[in-house]
Amino acid sequence: MLKILFSLLVLFPPVLASAQDTPEFLRLGGDLYGGGSAVVVADGAANDVFLAAQDTRLAVPISGSAHLAGQTVTLAQPVAGNAYAAGQTVTLSAPVTGSATLAGQTLNIGDIGRNLRAFGQSVALNGTVGGAALIAAQGVTFNSTVNGDVAVNADTIDFGPAARIGGTLTIYHSDPNSIDVPDAAAPAERIMRKTIEQWSEDAPTSVGVSSDTMWRGILSTVITVTVLAALLAALMPGKLSQMRAMFLTRPFRSFWFGFLTLSAAIGTTVVLAITLIGLLATPMSILLAIVLGFAGYIVGSYALGVGFLDLIGRDVPGAWIERALAAAIGAVVIAVVGLVPFFGWLVILAVSLTGLGALCIVFFRPRFYSDASPSA
Template sequence: MQKVILCLAACLLALPALAEGEMAHFAIGADVFRAGRSVEVDGAGSDDLFLAGEIVTVTGDITGSAHLAGREVRVEGAVGGDLYAAGDEVTQQGPVGGDATLFGRALSVSSIGGDLRIAGSDLQLTGPVAGYAMVAGEKVGFDAEVAGDVSLAAEQVIWGEAARIRGRLIVYEETPGDLDVPDRVAPDARIERREIEAWEGPTPPSWRRAIIGFLLGVVGIAALGALIAVLVPERLAEMRRQILDRPFHTLWLGFLTQSAVIGAGVLFALTLIGLLLTPAMILLALVGGFAGYLVAAYAFGVGLFLAFGRSEPLSIGARALSAGLGALAAGIIGLIPFLGWLFVLAMVLTGVGAITLRVIRPSFFVGDE
């Protein structure tokens, strides 16, 4: 469920760039904002960076902080302030003057002038850290000197020749004492071992948690679909027929509806007086998007059943099964890089369009029916 909501939020935020088919960008003062499929920015002369895309690359030095998200993120220039990055692969090569917070699968970190907070599956620490370090991973290559304390939770640690911890080393383990720490890294007097259950830092991603979360999301969608089918069976059936009979019609209307809601939030913000209404409009867009995904997942599941010669679902159990099948199939397709994201976005907008037709019934679309 959480993954679906995050995906919907990302889709809504990136909607203008996708609609234009090119990178969206603007700047306020020395701050730079970019979003697109492939984003490469020379940060020379910039203060703060806010970048999102499939591939994000930062070259040149910036004076402020960097906020980066993408499948592949590379920071080649120096960051004067803090670094915040999330992605499947994150590589930080240029020095960071402030703190660094990184989350993903494969992460590589060099010189950090402040504190380091990092969580991932495969971690490589190759440069000094001036503050403390909070590290969580499955496999950690530790070849850095840390001036402060280190909190470490890892299944495997490979200590490099440059590994030194000047403060305390707090190790979180399944069985305290399993992790071997060379005396040159930290003497026993400065090592504290705790149970892994006491870990309160960032948690690295794992296949087990990902699969469990995925299955729980499918079950949750199925349960909500069954609940809607109990409360408003006829309305749900009507929206499902709209989607299956006229998918592009509902997709276009959903695009217009979400654009209107998000655009209204921007216009409210421009008036300053209505700035307080902007969060409400964003919340409405997110709630509407999630409801649209529920309806579209149910319709998708029913469509799959009909394609295999099954009859329309009439019982609560059959409707729940349809919603679950739709959520499962959509979730698997959504795992495809980039194309899966577009498919989920199309499902969200199609569902929103069907809800709009059922609730508002805009006159310029009613006439087409």
């Protein structure tokens, strides 16, 4: 995988060079792609826009969705679709007809037609939200109306004179009773006060994921991992055995190489995103990172399944069907552990990175500090 990533850098030198002061744009299929040091879109019609720069500004209405990233992001004209923005300072001074998903240090939010999801250090809601709002920040200020339900997790929550919550207001705080909510903003019967610990418990419900959907997802993941592990066992049994051995006998080394490999893939995504030509390749880079992570998850599931069988006194699986069964056992164990709040996610991440590292070591045998000097 390291060879593949190195090849990407060799094949895309103009991509790396295009991160310059003069912005460049590409129109393809009615969509607009832009990159550079500072990007301002002030003329021309577009469906969806994809912009990444240090300073990003959308100053023309668009009929589709906006995907914006940069240190300073400004949406100054209406968006007919959804808005996705990430930056140090994100300002939405024009209306968004659809939903908005925003992340940054400072968020200044205007009118949103549907739902709002905002995550940052300081969030100021200055426009009307037509649907629900999910907000997590250090400080939140409500200066307008939210027609639907609101779930907010913040250290400080302020309500201006124009603040109105049309649905249920759920407050997550270390001391939820300390947050003063004016009756004009939301009457007491429509306020739920919960502790910070309950945020993680309620988070799946807050984002609209039911328990049935969660269990179906777990079951489909277990089946997928079992099938793919069976294919690997049939096509390359020797390599799979080596990866399993590396995972179980050298877990820290495998984790380290997995961390480096995935970091390289994600880093490539960031570098490509700030360029013009590379912006087109960003989806492939993101896909590569996802595929690598899932490949590590498959290898890790199989290795854990074998380790579990070893603990109960079973021999190392030899036939491909036995290896598929080991992968299924490992996938079930990971899925169950993954249900534990916070800790479960860390376990899944560690298993995936360790499995990816074992895969990288077996296939590419990377080494550090090797002696490259010619022999005498």
